[in-house]
Amino acid sequence: MDDLVKKAKGRNPDAFTELISSHTQNLYRTAKAILVNDEDAADAIQETILVCWEKLEELKEDRYFKTWMTRILIHKCYDIVRKNHGVIYTDELPESAAEQENNLEWEEALGTVDVKYRLVLILYYAEGFHTKEIAKMLKLPDSTVRTRLARGREQLARYYKEG
Amino acid sequence: MRDLKLEVIIMSEKYTDILSRNLDVPEIVQEKIKLAFSKVYEEEKEAGRRKKRKQISRMRRLPRAAVIAFACCLALGMTAAAMGLTSLYRQRMQEMTEDEVDRYYNIANGGESNSHNRNFTLEEEERYAQLETEYQRNGLFPQNEIACLYTGDIYGGEGVAIDPDTRTIYLPDRELTDEELLEIIDFNCKVAYSIYEKNNERVLNGDDWESRMAAMTDEMVDEVYLAWCGGNTEVSGGYSRPLTEAEERRYAELNQKYETEGLYVESNLSIIQAQSEYTGSGVAFSVKESHYCIPDGELTDEELLKVIDFNHKVPYCFDRINTEILLGLREGYPQIQ
Numbered sequence A: 001m002d003d004l005v006k007k008a009k010g011r012n013p014d015a016f017t018e019l020i021s022s023h024t025q026n027l028y029r030t031a032k033a034i035l036v037n038d039e040d041a042a043d044a045i046q047e048t049i050l051v052c053w054e055k056l057e058e059l060k061e062d063r064y065f066k067t068w069m070t071r072i073l074i075h076k077c078y079d080i081v082r083k084n085h086g087v088i089y090t091d092e093l094p095e096s097a098a099e100q101e102n103n104l105e106w107e108e109a110l111g112t113v114d115v116k117y118r119l120v121l122i123l124y125y126a127e128g129f130h131t132k133e134i135a136k137m138l139k140l141p142d143s144t145v146r147t148r149l150a151r152g153r154e155q156l157a158r159y160y161k162e163g
Numbered sequence B: 001m002r003d004l005k006l007e008v009i010i011m012s013e014k015y016t017d018i019l020s021r022n023l024d025v026p027e028i029v030q031e032k033i034k035l036a037f038s039k040v041y042e043e044e045k046e047a048g049r050r051k052k053r054k055q056i057s058r059m060r061r062l063p064r065a066a067v068i069a070f071a072c073c074l075a076l077g078m079t080a081a082a083m084g085l086t087s088l089y090r091q092r093m094q095e096m097t098e099d100e101v102d103r104y105y106n107i108a109n110g111g112e113s114n115s116h117n118r119n120f121t122l123e124e125e126e127r128y129a130q131l132e133t134e135y136q137r138n139g140l141f142p143q144n145e146i147a148c149l150y151t152g153d154i155y156g157g158e159g160v161a162i163d164p165d166t167r168t169i170y171l172p173d174r175e176l177t178d179e180e181l182l183e184i185i186d187f188n189c190k191v192a193y194s195i196y197e198k199n200n201e202r203v204l205n206g207d208d209w210e211s212r213m214a215a216m217t218d219e220m221v222d223e224v225y226l227a228w229c230g231g232n233t234e235v236s237g238g239y240s241r242p243l244t245e246a247e248e249r250r251y252a253e254l255n256q257k258y259e260t261e262g263l264y265v266e267s268n269l270s271i272i273q274a275q276s277e278y279t280g281s282g283v284a285f286s287v288k289e290s291h292y293c294i295p296d297g298e299l300t301d302e303e304l305l306k307v308i309d310f311n312h313k314v315p316y317c318f319d320r321i322n323t324e325i326l327l328g329l330r331e332g333y334p335q336i337q
Helices: A002-009 A013-021 A024-034 A038-058 A062-083 A101-111 A115-126 A131-138 A142-162 B002-019 B027-061 B064-075 B087-094 B098-108 B122-138 B178-205 B209-214 B218-229 B245-260 B301-326
Strands: B161-163 B168-170 B270-272 B284-286 B291-293
Touching: A002 A013, A002 A038, A002 A062, A013 A024, A013 A038, A013 B027, A024 A038, A024 A062, A024 A101, A024 A115, A038 A062, A038 B027, A062 A131, A101 A115, A101 A142, A101 B002, A115 A131, A115 A142, A115 B002, A131 A142, A142 B002, B087 B122, B087 B178, B098 B178, B122 B178, B178 B209, B209 B301, B218 B301, B245 B301
Parallel strands: B270 B284
Antiparallel strands: B161 B168, B284 B291
């Protein structure tokens, strides 16, 4: 992976597209933790890709590519939330978002969790970031991240018990 | 307690399992990703073109003599196609006496390009282009030189004439004859050649790096041109490893001294055919990779100066070849094997 980052930093578009393609799932999951609408998620991802390409040379350590890219994506998602005056920021995931069979359970589970806990849960459980990394990414105190994680876990546990 | 820990672990695995599940990425997201990728390729292509343009413009930057002559040829309306020239044309130019060269050079200094008292008609423009080719390829020259209006002279309305002070060419009201068109062509070619000659003379008589370049033989010029163009020209000029910050700084310092204080090394940079030939010591230019092979250790001043010298030779050689082709002093570009 580091090799791809290095090549992409050398303005190699093939390496860059390969690198991003390997992160498509990460990008989509994270975007969907913030944005309900697929179109908005698509816009955020598209802009993230272009920013990554433009600013890649500024990435100091190749091994932090995923963290760096995720941070950009989160910013882009929040930009969209702001543009839409927060109207897409709902607690209930609409049924239309669960059109794909494979996504149904994932969205159902995430839908049982308060909006403010979703992103932390995804970043921790799905993307494998440590709480300290998440705290830096979201510019939150580590303790807040831990609290959100605990609350999100409680809500998820209820979903499992009820399910 | 153990049961609680176990439950936490189990639950944690469950959360990971569900939340990290691979999702079906909807078409709209895939399309936007594809769109972003095509923009990336487009931008890179454009950046490549810009880089190439920059490289070409760097190549055209030096030497001033060649650039001026080149620009002059264009200003005079010469077309590259019409410049695959013969020895007759070359001979005519080279046979110009020093006085003639001086005279035409002084006229050239009267303005950046010619002006006319009236525009050419379409027929005259077409005929001019035909005759220009004949002049340069087949040695069709005018019987006389264009008439010169000295200070105070007034154009009488017959034949063609040049006012050297303003570089204005006077044309009669009627359609131009072939002889008149050939006189104008002859004038334009001589002006271009005189600029080339005078600037070469100036450069050769100097004692700076441009003079060293101008003293290069045709064989040396061809060698540099072929080395630079023989491999992957998209990436020409890179290094086998990135320069360190200290090396970049030193390069800039030495480059300044090379251009302003005449600092240089006598020995030339080696040219090798491929990186595999590089021994790991000293510096060399590899044709295949089109980059400089440099040692792992920090570059010495001498090594950097060799690179700097080569970086100056490349644009010089490109310009010299271009100009010589345009002026008919060279048949064409050196052939890459």
